[in-house]
Amino acid sequence: MGNLQDIKQQISDGNAVAALASAKAAVRGAPADPSCRSALFSLFAIHGEWARAGEQLENALQLGGDPGLAVYIIILKTISGRDEVLKGLADPHFPAGEDTPAWYPEWKAALNALHGGNPEPLAAVAAERTDVLDSITGFNQEYEFEGFRNCDTRLCGVFEGIFEGKYSWLPFEQVLRISVPARPEMLHDLLWLPVMIHLRKGAPLKGYLFSTYPGTAAHGDDASRLARDTSWNERFESVDLGLGTQLFALGAEVVPVFSLGQCCLGDAPDVTPASPADP
Template sequence: MTMSLDARLDDVEGLIRRQPAVAGHRWTLFQLLCVTEQWERAIQQLQVFAQLDPQHAQAAQAYRDLIRAERWRAKVLGGLAQPGFIVEAPSWVEKLAEALRLTAAGQTEAADSTREAALDQAPLVGGRGTTHSFDWIADSDSRLGPVCEIITAGRYRWLPFSDIVAWEIRRPAALVDLVWASCSLTLVDGTKAHGFMPARFPVIAHTLHNSAMQDALRLGNTTVWTDIGRTGVVAQGRKTWATSAGDAGLFELDVCAFAHDANATLAGRVAVIATASRGDLDGTA
């Protein structure tokens, strides 16, 4: 029987009590704390890990930056902060951010109208992966839609799909890779961007009464969606793209090249994003 995340935490904490100077135990605990979104404790364990194993001090700093970016991400998705950008953001991206602020203020109707206006302007982007070919792609969480989340240089940023020519996403090799996936992107101007994509949507623990489901979401084994207003689709769990060919998980499109149609937009497709495989909190993929 698979151990729950809580049981795994208890197990490694027991190891640390018996062997507090073993750096590997601290690293395992750090990863579990990231998966369960216990950020303050994760930072504390990361600091101890770096003290016990100084050769990994640079990696520890990189993960501190990722935690800081993840916490900023939560503020952005909650409508309380602005995302960063790699290139100058078009007006429709600013409208997506404004829709989040309106939602946070309880102005759901205004948020819907603002998001619809953004999607009317967002260019349509098709592409091809190893196993998927599609005419359009968007984040399955409509708060993001036609923008890709990426953490570069320690900052959380939004990058329109229309600015991406290709990407490569490294498949997970460690538990923490289920939280942040290392990636390399090529932009339309030839720029190479290296960083991390969030591999999960934030899990809202108080909305879930099933601990097994909560673990599945935190480990990126499944996704659930819930609707807010006409256009709001909030996802939890595994990072999932909505495409014209159906949903695809982050690691299913680990290698992807994109094609751009300057005359097509996502107008009218918000209903598809909001209904394809979406429903109430019980819907999963």
Template sequence: MEWLAGKSLDETLQLAQGDVRRAPADPKPRIFLFQLLCVLGSWDRALTQLQVIGELDAASLAMVHTYRAAIAAEETRRAVFAGRIQPLILGQPERWIALMLESLRAGAKGQPEQVRALREEAFELAPTSPGQLEAEQALAFDWLADADPRLGPITDAVIDGKYYWVPFSRIAELTIEAPSDLRDLVWTPTHFRWLNGGESFGLIPTRYPGSDSQADDRIKRSARTEWIPDGGDYIGVGQRVFVTDSAEVSILDLRSLSFTLEADN
């Protein structure tokens, strides 16, 4: 994003806070500050700014509601990836999904061999997801997965204000607009069309869990992805990456995914 060019996040924060102090009744500087605080993972401060924005500008109430829920979902997400709680599952919770969740609990207990065994079994049981995507160019694929082995055949998303795990096998199509706001570096607005014909609007986390705690500003603002050794696997921080049988695509470059799956998958 051009407004961050040449500046660190801390420098940008100082400037943004100055803008708010100079115009405390203007919601626009506060909206930018709110978004920047989300990039930094300063969730409580971001919520405070959201509250004030809602009080200053009734036209922003829909945004306030959407992103208040997204911030709450971040806490749920951290607990899920730490193996402490289970997410909501879109559709029937099949055995392979239970194995993926069990692998997170095993990881929290420091059992890397168990983690690998559970994930291998889950990946064997999970349905493949053939289809096509639109990014810098169109690409057909025989299968698609998240490059992070903690997710694989699943994407996570905030839908109807709640945190979900969404198997790719439940999606007919998803469409994504090009990023236009700073908050898109944290959550990617996504339109889902489901195999059963229903549709939903949601937010896919742009970054992998824990990205906001990394020292590298490029990780925090989804400008790069880094793979960290984790018990024989590699887990991601920074921008989310999807992998197919022939290519990798970062989420901010993705415009659409469509799947050629049967509704009984």
């Protein structure tokens, strides 16, 4: 158990590189222990080594690990789709049978232009959405707010996650209430955060939000990978492209995704949140 305790301390210290080394050592020392395999799965994923993460996840399950981990096999399969969508080369899933939003085709083209090095189309379509996002009112446990957006221009009007087993975008205007755990409980929550979302139309959605921005595993530092910090790409002045923890602007307040809590958008009825579960 020494290596697992080391991992916990190293994560607490913000040292993802050392934690990965300790997880590898833990597996070498106890190859039949599913908890060691599970830890290595999470650390490989935090570092963006998706194939190796998948191998350790399957090993953990075969060795009798928590059956609930099986959902992460589905999640790992969405990673390549996420990359393609953010390059404007593929479409996200829009959950709950919703039609593709009217603004999306131009957004996709703008993401493709950004991938090619031109941020101006994205800046333009984001500006067109400003009035809509600024008009979203809501409240959480602490205060009311007017205006709601993701602080990254690429995702400014959507929740980005895994719903109905697919990489998904959920436009804010379709959302009535989101319930986010008070704090990450598991190491993999630093990547995928379990949530419950109540929609304006249709049944509630259980799934996962991405805790960090696209590209964090490949290009972020330890603080970014462990969802402790957010930095911004300085290549372009007209758009904001984040690495690290996803941030949301609730009016004048900027909060990390972990601090959304019980957040209502618009006038929400009295609904009792259910426990998040599989996407």
